[in-house]
Amino acid sequence: MDSDSSTFQSNAPPQPSDAELIAALKSGQVNALGTLYDRYSRLVYGLAYRILGNSEEAEDMTQEIFLTLWRRDTYNPNRGSLSSFLTTLTRSRSIDKLRSRSSRLRFLQRWQGLAKTEIMGTNPLEQASLGERSQRLKSAMADLPDSERQILEIAYYEGLSQSEIAQRLQIPLGTVKTRSRQGLLRLRQTLQDFI
Amino acid sequence: MTHSPPPDDWQELMAGYALGDLSSEEAEAVQQLLAAHPHLSSEIDQYQEVLALMPYALPDREPPPQLRQAILAQAEAEPPSIGLFQTAHPARLTRPARPLPWKSLGGAIAALFLLAIALDHYRLRQQVQTSQQTIGRLQQEIQTTAALTAALQQPGAQLYPLAGTEKAAIAAGSLIMVPGQQRAVMVVQNLPTLPTDRAYRLWAITENATQPVLCGEFNPGVLNSETVNGRAIATWGTPDQICTTTVNQMLITTEAIADPPVPRGDLVMESKG
Structure with missing residues (x-):
């Protein structure tokens, strides 16, 4: 059940779907990589920049992610959206890089579930344009109470554990857990028709 | 949604699962719930999907224009899907070397293990003297080592x-x-x-x-x-x-x-x- 984005683009000339581009990629068409880059490079680069905090490393990471897509046959369009695959991969590699830079040596112990997102089902959000998705997510995040959004963002973009977040914000661990879970519940509710 | 959602507290557990913050008791409760109601795993999928969408809310940031060409040129130079275990050497964008984040490593078992992989690192260290390209790979090697060291330092590992x-x-x-x-x-x-x-x-x-x-x-x-x-x-x-x-x-x-x-x-x- 691929999401075929071409059926949702009425005015523009028909665009190949992600699944079609991935198939072309596998047959060695560099053009397909270019189109995917045009489609997702801002997302990947923006996320890498947010986590790594500088443009040099964000560029390196963007290059690494797209070349991984080119070299390795690990993405399966039938098992999840390309967008989720790319954000999950970018986040996990960027946070690994962040950790290798710092003295923290924890590894892959948290967000195990997130790594699994790589093989999750297709989501209808894929059918919206990049700009629409961005608008929708910005407004969904803005609708969250500050206290919940802050914790979700620290956990997602900095990869801190709940107890590290509790320490940083000087609030009880239980509060961190409650707020992050409530925040995620709320976010899902807001995006219900979109996922 | 084609099925009725679980009670509120289960929703929170599922969110906690996606966030990776379950206590061991909670993790057990989730396992039991999923064993009894396998279809609920799609609930977890949804929370994970929501998390994976968060980056769309980031400010729009355009990568530098030369990056596209650098990536495509590198892709041109390689056949796609060459297989997971062939090591590929991406042409890094030229920039100064960054210091390697070596950290002190302790533990007798860890030291033994490090010794075992030292030979593997030797070749890479040679290369770093001649090529900045190797820096990125080495950092990842070190990260691998660090991950294993961290695991080995756990009691009873x-x-x-x-x-x-x-x-x-x-x-x-x-x-x-x-x-x-x-x-x-x-x-x-x-x-x-x-x-x-x-x-x-x-x-x-x-x-x-x-x-x-x-x-x-x-x-x-x-x-x-x-x-x-x-x-x-x-x-x-x-x-x-x-x-x-x-x-x-x-x-x-x-x-x-x-x-x-x-x-x-x-x-x-x-x-x-």
């Missing part, structure tokens, strides 16, 4: 060197079992990625059990694992306490994911010593 059988003659790796966290961490190379309906399964042979005990499954780059420079780093929670206790030997077989927890497939790797 067991290290099992793994070697390929004739079915996977060039496969090699190391397995670390961490009792306190009920967790397995494994680094393996030259073990091919399996089709997505199959996986490698880890089995413990123990004196206390008549049958091999299933200790988890992985598939390089696909299931419970990431690949870094041609090595697969797999990690997962072990399903049975026996896996992290008195184990005589660890075995790895290839099995269909849908198969029951009994080893039937080819033996591809086994622990030594």
Whole structure:
């Protein structure tokens, strides 16, 4: 059940779907990589920049992610959206890089579930344009109470554990857990028709 | 949604699962719930999907225009999908070398392990003198080492060197079992990625059990694992306490994911010593 984005683009000339581009990629068409880059490079680069905090490393990471897509046959369009695959991969590699830079040596112990997102089902959000998705997510995040959004963002973009977040914000661990879970519940509710 | 949602507190547990912040009691409760209602795993999928969408809310940031060309030129120079375990050397954008984040590493077992991989690092260290390209790879190697060191430093951690059988003659790796966290961490190379309906399964042979005990499954780059420079780093929670206790030997077989927890497939790797 691929999401075929071409059926949702009425005015523009028909665009190949992600699944079609991935198939072309596998047959060695560099053009397909270019189109995917045009489609997702801002997302990947923006996320890498947010986590790594500088443009040099964000560029390196963007290059690494797209070349991984080119070299390795690990993405399966039938098992999840390309967008989720790319954000999950970018986040996990960027946070690994962040950790290798710092003295923290924890590894892959948290967000195990997130790594699994790589093989999750297709989501209808894929059918919206990049700009629409961005608008929708910005407004969904803005609708969250500050206290919940802050914790979700620290956990997602900095990869801190709940107890590290509790320490940083000087609030009880239980509060961190409650707020992050409530925040995620709320976010899902807001995006219900979109996922 | 085609099914009725679970009660509120279960929703929070599922959110906690996606966030990775469950206590062990909560994790157990989720496992039980999923065993009783397998369809609820789609709830977890949704929370994970929501998290994966968060980056769309970031400010719009355009990568530098030359990056596209650099990536496409590099792709032109390589055939696609060359296989997971062939090490590829991306042409890095030219920039000054960054310092390597070596950190002090402690622990006797860790030191032994580091010694074992030192030979592998030697070649890379040679290259770093002549090429800045190698910096990125080395950092990842170090990160791998750091991850393993961290696992080895856990109380009671067991290290099992793994070697390929004739079915996977060039496969090699190391397995670390961490009792306190009920967790397995494994680094393996030259073990091919399996089709997505199959996986490698880890089995413990123990004196206390008549049958091999299933200790988890992985598939390089696909299931419970990431690949870094041609090595697969797999990690997962072990399903049975026996896996992290008195184990005589660890075995790895290839099995269909849908198969029951009994080893039937080819033996591809086994622990030594």
